Amino acid sequence: MLLFLHFIFFILLHIMTGTEHAAAPRLLWSDEFDYRGAPDKRRWTNDLGDGCPKVCGWGNGELQYYTKSIQNVRLKDHKLIIEARQQQRKNSRFTSARLKTQGLAAWQFGYIEVRAKLPAGRGTWPAIWMLPENFNHDSLPDGEIDIMEHVGHDPGVVHGTLHYAGENLQSGGSIHVPDFDTSFHRYGINWTADKIEYYLDGELYHVFENNIQAGTNPFHQRYYLLLNVAVGGGWGGREGIDPAVWPQRLEIDYVRVYEPLVTAAQKQYMFGK
Structure with a gap:
């Protein structure tokens, strides 16, 4: 009898483990920052300067x-x-840094998650965002996915926004994160062919239903x-810049890109709910 119970236990364990593995979405790309020095050149490159001459002030004043100095970007x-x-x-x-995967990695659809702790203070404007692979700064991008933005003059309000048709149309939501600058949080989007869902720590807070005509859909690239x-800038500097808060840091624990979460089991696996 005891041998039979052991046999049943191992069968159930095998089934449960197999189900869990089946639910686990495939990891496509990641950086866990478990190394030293500068960001991995195989994963990241830098934007440098002030945007001039193409888009002085990076288009937002x-x-x-931007530099790649150790004072501005490091592990x-x-x-x-x-x-x-x-x-x-x-x-x-002011100096700062902007990292990007342009020319090294790009994706069409996926669950993208970044665990981060944000800077604070008037004038700060951290962002985790995405641009089309072929964008070259000569004109407005054909689509923009802002996974997370926060402006220091509105502390604790985190925004997730999509821009398309140049800057003429947008869809977005926001969520209150009172400890944005003292604790790490998971900022994510689940991007599929027909919708983009915004998550904070596994909680859904905004959904964009992608009904844009196929063939001209900016989020199908x-x-x-x-x-x-x-x-500073038009949004980040709207209430001025506090000269007493600097320096300020965006700290990132990891960046992970998975295949899209298309089943309830996959979301249960990722979010535990």
Whole structure:
């Protein structure tokens, strides 16, 4: 009898393990930042400067000058640090960093999740976002996916927004995160052919139903990922810039890109609910 019960136990364990593995979405790309020094050049490249001459102020009137200096971007304690500093560089009073996967990795559809702790203070504007693979700054992008944005003059309100048809149309939502600057949170989107869902720590807070005509749909193409901290700008600097808060950091624990979550079992596996 005891041998029979052991046999049944192992059969059930095998079934449960197989079900769990079947529900696990496939990891397509990641950076766990479990190394030292600068960001991995096989995964990341940098935007540099102030956007000039094509888009001075990066198209938003931003005040930072992007560098790849260790003062602005580095790894520490298995975290990626992007630090905005009040520091003169050419005609800019601030320096910061912007990383991107352009030319190295891009995806059409997927569950993208970044675990991060955000900077605080008036004038900060951190972002985790995506642009079309073929975008070259010569014109407005044909689609933009903002996974997470936060502006320091509205502390604790995190935004997830889609822009399309240039800047003429957008869909977005927001959620309150009171400890945005003291705790790490998981910012994610589940991007499929017919919708884009926004998540905070596994909680759904906005859904975009993608009913745009096929063939002209800006969200049916490959996008690359960007991570940055801007300073000032039309939105980030709307209430001015506090000179006393600098430097400020965006800290990132990991970046992960999975295949899209298309079943309830996959969402249960990822979110535990």
